[in-house]
Amino acid sequence: MDREQEEAILRITAQYVDEVRAGQRPKVSDYLARYPQYAGEIADFVAYYHTVEVDLPGETSITSPLAENFRIAVGSARKRVLQPEAQSTHKLTTLLVTLDKQRLTPGQLADKIGLSVDIVAKLEQRKIAASSIPMEMYKRLAEVLQQPVRAIEAYFEPLSGRTSYRQQVAETQVGYQVSEPPGIPTQSFREALEESVQLSKEQKQTWYDMLNHEGL
Amino acid sequence: MCLMEVFCVVKFESAQSKESSDRDSEVTRRRSVLADVYNALPAFGSMAFWSAVEESDLQAAVPLEVLVRCVRSAIAQGDDEGRNRILEVIFQRIHMSNEYWANSVLKTAPLQADERKALVSDLYGDLCECLIRAVIDDKRLFWEENFQHCLMFERKHVYRSFMRREGRWNSLDGKRSERIPRMLVESLDQPAQLADGDTYELNVEDEKAQKALLAVEQAEIPGLILHLPDRLKPIVLLIFWEGRTEKDTAKILGITDRTVRNRLREALKLLHRELEPEREFANG
Helix, strand or coil: CCCCHHHHHHHHHCCCCCHHCCCCCCHHHHHHHHCHHHHHHHHHHHHHHHHHHHHCCCCCCCCCCCHHHHHHHHHHHHHHHHHHHHHHCCCCCCCHHHHHHHHCCHHHHHHCCCHHHHHHHHHCCCCCCCCHCHHHHHHHHHHHHHCCCCHHHHHCCCCCCCCEEEEEEECCHHHHHHCCCCCCCCEEEHHHHEEEEEECCHHHHHHHHHHHCCCC | CCCHHHHHHHHHHHHHHHHHHHHHHHHHHHHHCCCCCCHHCCCCCCCCHHHHHHHCCCCCCCCHHHHHHHHHHHHCCCCCCHHHHHHHHHHHHHHHHHHHHHHHHHHCCCCHHHHHHHHHHHHHHHHHHHHHHHHHHCHHHHHHCCCHHHHHHHHHHHHHHHHHHHCCCHHHHHHCCCCCCCCHHHHHHCCEECCCCEEECCCCCCCHHHHHHHCCCCHHHHHHHCCCCCCHHHHHHHHHHHHCCHHHHHHHHHHHHHHHHHHHHHEEEEEEEHEEEEHHHHHC
């Protein structure tokens, strides 16, 4: 969904909420008939609104400071978004979480980087050896996920791997081994391409050419 | 189309057009009020400016939509400190609502107190992150027009992403006390009548389970369908919430009767699957 569509859905559903709040009991069917192209999104919002939001309190005046846990949550969120230097040393937990933040589905990610969902799933599970992944893929992932290339590389690297980004941010390697065991790569990127039943021949060829070009 | 139908359509369209024009003028008026408030603010960064922005009395406070504009203006001026200070005000003013929301969406999850507290904080943190991203993004103009509605949408997105990530998107429903709506049970009990006179039967495996499913209030239907795929929601909403017929539903959505039936069947199958725990309970 692009910005324009999102804005349109916001306007439509805002009108619905205004009517509910004014006690008018709006008919969902009127909205769905008027905007059939957004039927799914409107119905989704209406279901969510009446389940979760309808009785929630609105804005309140500033009274007391936030409780400790919420203050920490706000602080961390601010750090993640507003401090680029903090972001560059922030490791990815999973690709899917990062995808969520970009409002992308695995299928959309696959389309954007020229891969298939089955390979994206293997990448997510770190089943592909980092050393066999072409740099071009790191770059594409970095662009789509809006993350530094180094963070993407670090996501795939095993602990004992090459220029360990994790070691740069970790105090000790042991600490990381205990708290975050890495996935065990089971195949190379080339093997994953060969095995994929979803990737087209042309797409495979493009990736083979890249692998050859990078000597992988 | 007969004359009467044409008349109805014309009447409906003219009512719609009047409604749409009323709505447009309301939107224009609202925009103009917000623009006036923004323009009336004291010079950015002055004492008077901060006093207005940090006003604690809600009646006299600067609208959140205007604060969003102020954040964006601070960013344009490269004033990180000012940006953070205004963001802080925004967070404080919506904190209670957000805290209530985070607690409320996790209230039915079977959690230990510590785990609940941690998850509420995580959920709240995720929301804050999304809010900051949205507020600082000057292309998202509706935030300057209707903050509360944008906030609701953001919470919807965060709620879904969070539950999926935590693997709780469906398990929450398994624990809820809701039961299948009466209309839904009736439709499962009887073969459905198709437009062409044929009937089809839904594959209900367990009659005992059906007996265990008692009717719920209509108001609970949205919660029941919340986790269905988006393309199935309009069908269930129209048929079971608004009491529309399949034919009406097809007309409203501009799809065929057969598509409505297929989607309805799919939705009912999914709803049954979601109710497995009740079924197991009913079977002892």
